[in-house]
Amino acid sequence: MQLHVVMNGSRLSALLDSSSTHNVIDVKVAAHAAIAIQDQAGLNIIVANGNQLLSQGYFWDMRFKIGDELFTADCYGFALGSYDMVLGVQWLESLGPVLWDFSKCTMEFVCHGHHILWYVVNQSLGSRTTFSKSRITRKGYGGDKYNQERCTRVQAPLSYHSARG
Structure with a gap:
């Protein structure tokens, strides 16, 4: 990624x-x-x-x-x-357990008490836009209640193309 x-x-x-x-x-x-x-x-x-x-x-x-x-x-x-x-x-x-889903181009982990999700939202013109989504949970990783949610855009150069026909 x-x-x-x-x-x-x-x-x-x-x-x-x-x-x-x-x-x-x-x-x-x-x-x-x-x-x-x-x-x-x-x-x-x-x-x-x-x-x-x-x-x-x-x-x-x-x-x-x-x-x-x-x-x-x-x-x-x-x-x-x-x-x-x-x-x-x-x-x-150092991130601890990481869930990397290559079929969905996502990466999830918990860092500093935040659930972080990076995912690709745009695959056109040789670049991808990856969003970084962080959540602070009351119950820890995977909890249903959230105190805060942040979403920031992380520009990512295209690392690979997937041809589907």
């Missing part, structure tokens, strides 16, 4: 990727967003095409927003090129 995150006022394109073990950020993008890099022994990763990359440092406790929700992540720095940031299992596991 692709979406946009806001970090230090900069809007970044991010990929949520359950096949990536670590979080990574493009070092040039991080510098533009004024994120300080920490020298650390490099992580050597193998990317999808088989090439190996050595990290250029580490970014601790980076804060960013998706919609109205605030999140944090630690990321290795690389020259990525295609995405500004990849949020892998290292970040996804």
Whole structure:
């Protein structure tokens, strides 16, 4: 799933990727967003095409927003090129249980006491609009009574097309 995150006022394109073990950020993008890099022994990763990359440092406790929700992540720095940031299992596991329905293009989880639902509402012209819907429940996840409901729009670049005939 692709979406946009806001970090230090900069809007970044991010990929949520359950096949990536670590979080990574493009070092040039991080510098533009004024994120300080920490020298650390490099992580050597193998990317999808088989090439190996050595990290250029580490970014601790980076804060960013998706919609109205605030999140944090630690990321290795690389020259990525295609995405500004990849949020892998290292970040996804911090969300707790996640329900991902690829047939409906939705992702649900509970974070900071909110039930969060991200879903695609527009699939035209090479982009998707993903809505982030947060609910604070009285009974916890799945409760019927809600104290508050927020819905914010998160612009997401198109990550895939589905041809149906």
